[in-house]
Amino acid sequence: MTFSQWIDPFARAESAPPRSLGAFIAWALSGAWPVMLFAGAISAFAGVLDVLAAKILGSVIDRALAGPPETVLTREAGFLALVLGFFLLLRPAVMGLSAFAQSVMMQPNVFNLILSRVHRYTLGHAVTFFDNDFAGRISQKEMQTARALNDVVSEMMNAVLFSLSAVVGSVLLLGSVDWRIALGLVAWAAAYAGLIRFFMPRIRARSKARAAARANVTGQLVDTVTNIKTVKLFAHDDFEDEAALTAMGKYRERFLEFGRVSSAFRFCLMALAGLLPVMLIGASLVYWSSGMVSTGDIAATGTISLRLAQMTGWVSFTLMGMYANVGEIEDGIRTLTPPHTLLDAPDAGALEVSEGRIAFKDVAFAYGRESGGVEHIDLTIAPGEKVGVVGASGAGKSTLVALLLRLYDAEKGAIEIDGQGIGQVTQESLRRQIAMVTQETAMFNRSALDNIRYGKPGATLDEVIAAARKAEAHDFVEGLQDHMGRTGYDAHLGERGVKLSGGQRQRIALARAILKDAPILVLDEATSALDSEVEAVIQEALERVMEGKTVLAIAHRLSTLSEMDRIVVLDRGRIAETGTHDELLAKGGLYARYWSRQSGGFMNPEAAE
Numbered sequence: 001m002t003f004s005q006w007i008d009p010f011a012r013a014e015s016a017p018p019r020s021l022g023a024f025i026a027w028a029l030s031g032a033w034p035v036m037l038f039a040g041a042i043s044a045f046a047g048v049l050d051v052l053a054a055k056i057l058g059s060v061i062d063r064a065l066a067g068p069p070e071t072v073l074t075r076e077a078g079f080l081a082l083v084l085g086f087f088l089l090l091r092p093a094v095m096g097l098s099a100f101a102q103s104v105m106m107q108p109n110v111f112n113l114i115l116s117r118v119h120r121y122t123l124g125h126a127v128t129f130f131d132n133d134f135a136g137r138i139s140q141k142e143m144q145t146a147r148a149l150n151d152v153v154s155e156m157m158n159a160v161l162f163s164l165s166a167v168v169g170s171v172l173l174l175g176s177v178d179w180r181i182a183l184g185l186v187a188w189a190a191a192y193a194g195l196i197r198f199f200m201p202r203i204r205a206r207s208k209a210r211a212a213a214r215a216n217v218t219g220q221l222v223d224t225v226t227n228i229k230t231v232k233l234f235a236h237d238d239f240e241d242e243a244a245l246t247a248m249g250k251y252r253e254r255f256l257e258f259g260r261v262s263s264a265f266r267f268c269l270m271a272l273a274g275l276l277p278v279m280l281i282g283a284s285l286v287y288w289s290s291g292m293v294s295t296g297d298i299a300a301t302g303t304i305s306l307r308l309a310q311m312t313g314w315v316s317f318t319l320m321g322m323y324a325n326v327g328e329i330e331d332g333i334r335t336l337t338p339p340h341t342l343l344d345a346p347d348a349g350a351l352e353v354s355e356g357r358i359a360f361k362d363v364a365f366a367y368g369r370e371s372g373g374v375e376h377i378d379l380t381i382a383p384g385e386k387v388g389v390v391g392a393s394g395a396g397k398s399t400l401v402a403l404l405l406r407l408y409d410a411e412k413g414a415i416e417i418d419g420q421g422i423g424q425v426t427q428e429s430l431r432r433q434i435a436m437v438t439q440e441t442a443m444f445n446r447s448a449l450d451n452i453r454y455g456k457p458g459a460t461l462d463e464v465i466a467a468a469r470k471a472e473a474h475d476f477v478e479g480l481q482d483h484m485g486r487t488g489y490d491a492h493l494g495e496r497g498v499k500l501s502g503g504q505r506q507r508i509a510l511a512r513a514i515l516k517d518a519p520i521l522v523l524d525e526a527t528s529a530l531d532s533e534v535e536a537v538i539q540e541a542l543e544r545v546m547e548g549k550t551v552l553a554i555a556h557r558l559s560t561l562s563e564m565d566r567i568v569v570l571d572r573g574r575i576a577e578t579g580t581h582d583e584l585l586a587k588g589g590l591y592a593r594y595w596s597r598q599s600g601g602f603m604n605p606e607a608a609e
């Protein structure tokens with residue numbers, strides 16, 4: 001194992017992230033502490049050597065003045081050799097080791113450790129978490145939190161421990177010169193700490209507000225870019241520009257608030273830093289004039305005071321950055337770490353599908369509203385049965401599918417697959433057993449190959465091509481070319497598949513479902529984006545996909561449901577009718593009215609009221 005591997009950058013956390021700052025930091029950094037302590041110890045040792053250098057300089061001056069100038073090189077040869085070894089070997093080696101520990105062993109790994117844990121937890125949130133926020137804002141918070149905490153850790157090792165050890169070492173060294181000079185440094189350090197304590201909470205609070213405003217700007221911009229076609233179609237460039245400027249204006253105000261307090265802090269700190277050399281060098285001169293300290297002591301004291309004064313500016317800037325980062329970490333904690341609302345049962349096992357029987361038992365779910373959702377759903381789908389679901393907009397069709405996939409938990413009743421309650425199995429195993437093709441097909445800005453292979457990540461190229469052929473997608477995929485010159489299955493599809501037509505996206509999604517080969521298939525308006533000609537082309541592919549599987553199909557185009565084994569009609573969240581296509585037409589009920597008044601193959605629910 002190399003030094004760069006002493007921290008596992010992708011180690012999983014053993015629990016959910018705490019919501020208090022200190023506990024969150026401990027959670028995010030667990031596993032990295034031994035290397036961090038090593039890096040901290042080296043940094044502290046480097047700080048001590050910085051002070052020791054001033055003491056050595058004073059000793060060189062005192063030894064040089066102790067005899068004739070012409071004999072100093074021979075008289076102090078051994079001592080001077082040690083001085084050369086200190087400055088040319090020991091000090092560079094320690095400084096280099098400190099830099100190596102931080103930049104190779106710690107920083108690259110700590111950043112990825114934090115980000116991977118935060119991202120992994122974020123992915124575990126329920127769909128509603130993502131529905132309630134900007135995608136850009138969430139991703140911004142993840143990166144912000146990881147970067148900010150990594151910077152805090154780095155600066156803690158690089159600046160705080162170094163400077164703290166330097167101050168302690170300086171007090172001890174000056175104590176060996178004269179205890180009153182050391183006491184003056186202690187008093188100055190106390191004033192410095194008081195200044196830090198006054199300003200840092202204010203910097204932290206304003207940094208948190210600035211981070212929130214910045215994330216809102218990112219969210220607004222990403223939201224606009226993501227929906228750029230809609231912006232163009234409605235000629236709303238000016239409207240989106242105004243929305244962005246409003247968000248930017250708020251960010252500017254938060255930035256100004258942060259700038260004012262940080263400027264005041266820097267002014268006060270520089271004034272205090274200027275006081276230190278005046279105080280220490282002045283005191284040492286007074287005691288030297290009385291014969292109480294040597295010339296070398298004056299040099300050492302002056303060197304230390306100037307070094308600490310310079311370090312004050314560096315440390316203050318670092319501390320200001322650290323507290324600003326702490327504010328950003330807290331902002332990230334608030335956004336990203338609410339408790340997961342959709343959890344696996346403690347003893348949840350993997351779903352085992354032997355037949356594919358689905359049973360909804362008196363299921364109810366209303367999204368927390370008085371109307372909408374579903375109620376009193378009793379529905380059993382036999383193994384291999386193909387059931388179509390139809391109903392007006394808001395009747396509960398998509399809710400039924402979302403509950404089956406456990407994107408939400410039913411508020412009442414139970415859903416079982418082959419006798420296993422879906423709340424008693426892991427969500428991952430449940431969704432692996434269900435393939436789904438939706439109206440709004442989800443495409444990644446990746447290659448066509450990667451998008452199809454998403455159904456089975458380990459699939460070979462031959463398997464992907466076979467699935468594409470079954471979905472009638474192979475021919476058009478072969479003809480793809482992106483702006484980078486990549487062609488065929490290597491061509492990238494653009495964000496959300498914008499480079500494809502609706503029918504092409506649908507066939508890519510269908511190929512993905514074919515490749516997944518799950519025993520349960522859900523079609524949610526799977527052909528609504530296709531014109532009649534394209535639908536006819538892939539209808540046979542759909543039939544091949546459905547063969548031998550339990551199918552739940554939602555459609556507005558009633559012609560796609562006529563060959564289903566059974567059709568369920570939903571009305572205001574309840575099952576109004578059930579039966580085959582012919583049986584429902586013979587009943588002359590709601591389905592028959594939909595059928596008789598459909599337009600272009602699509603149901604017209606308003607006309608059927």
